[in-house]
Amino acid sequence: MEVLVPFSADRPKSRLADTLSPSERAAFARTMLADVLAAIGDAGGSPRILATDGFDPTDEPTVPLDPPVTVDDRPLTDAVNAVLEERRPGGEGDPLAVVMADLALATPAALRELFAAGRDADVAVVPGRGGGTNALVVSHPRFRVDYHGASYLDHRRIAADVGAGFAAVDSHRLGTDIDETDDLAEVLIHGEGQAATWLREAGFALDASEGRVAVVRE
Numbered sequence: 001m002e003v004l005v006p007f008s009a010d011r012p013k014s015r016l017a018d019t020l021s022p023s024e025r026a027a028f029a030r031t032m033l034a035d036v037l038a039a040i041g042d043a044g045g046s047p048r049i050l051a052t053d054g055f056d057p058t059d060e061p062t063v064p065l066d067p068p069v070t071v072d073d074r075p076l077t078d079a080v081n082a083v084l085e086e087r088r089p090g091g092e093g094d095p096l097a098v099v100m101a102d103l104a105l106a107t108p109a110a111l112r113e114l115f116a117a118g119r120d121a122d123v124a125v126v127p128g129r130g131g132g133t134n135a136l137v138v139s140h141p142r143f144r145v146d147y148h149g150a151s152y153l154d155h156r157r158i159a160a161d162v163g164a165g166f167a168a169v170d171s172h173r174l175g176t177d178i179d180e181t182d183d184l185a186e187v188l189i190h191g192e193g194q195a196a197t198w199l200r201e202a203g204f205a206l207d208a209s210e211g212r213v214a215v216v217r218e
């Protein structure tokens, strides 16, 4: 299955600004992208990066599989919809998955479940905590995305509006996007790839001293 991976290269992960410097945010975002691409490849998917301007494939860590890169500096929703439109000039087409680059817990098994759900339903969506859309698979020709806000609810409504069958995919690993400092704890607890290694090497550790487990930087 073709898998589009949107990646903001110009100002990545601004909500981590209190915790990481701009260059650290860029490096950390890159490790998550590398982990997501590796998991997609291991799940049998064919990734394509959809990057904002400023993406340099030779930056470290180098992305695995050497996937094709489309650069589009329009906002996320417009850029993804342009790909959906270009793939279906006659209305029909193979399913397209859209998997965000900040799903640092992604595993091949979790992605295979998403791909299977996307073969059964016209639109299959993995909601993120807070109502976002972390990953989806679209095979319906008239479905279009509308990201940000409670986009999970918007995507369910858009599917109903165009008469597309809809499936919600319940996935802890794909439902955890790494946006805020507290989310870094999830990477340290469950992550198995370059993002978890990068955090540990940058001095982050779990802090279970009180209340909900958090991260500290040593």
Ligand SMILES: Nc1nc2c(ncn2[C@@H]2O[C@H](COP(=O)(O)OP(=O)(O)OP(=O)(O)O)[C@@H](O)[C@H]2O)c(=O)[nH]1
Residues within 6 Å of the ligand: 005, 006, 007, 008, 009, 011, 012, 013, 014, 015, 016, 050, 051, 052, 072, 074, 075, 076, 079, 100, 101, 102, 179
């Ligand atoms: N191509 C493209 N990808 C984007 C854009 N904005 C966000 N992304 C990617 O979409 C996914 C979800 O992004 P968000 O969590 O909403 O935004 P972010 O830029 O990662 O982080 P914040 O700056 O903290 O909002 C990530 O994989 C981003 O790299 C955009 O305008 N264009």
Ligand SMILES: C[C@H](OP(=O)(O)O)C(=O)O
Residues within 6 Å of the ligand: 128, 131, 132, 133, 134, 146, 147, 148, 149, 150, 151, 152, 179
């Ligand atoms: C891509 C977007 O992410 P958020 O801005 O909610 O993190 C969404 O899930 O709609």
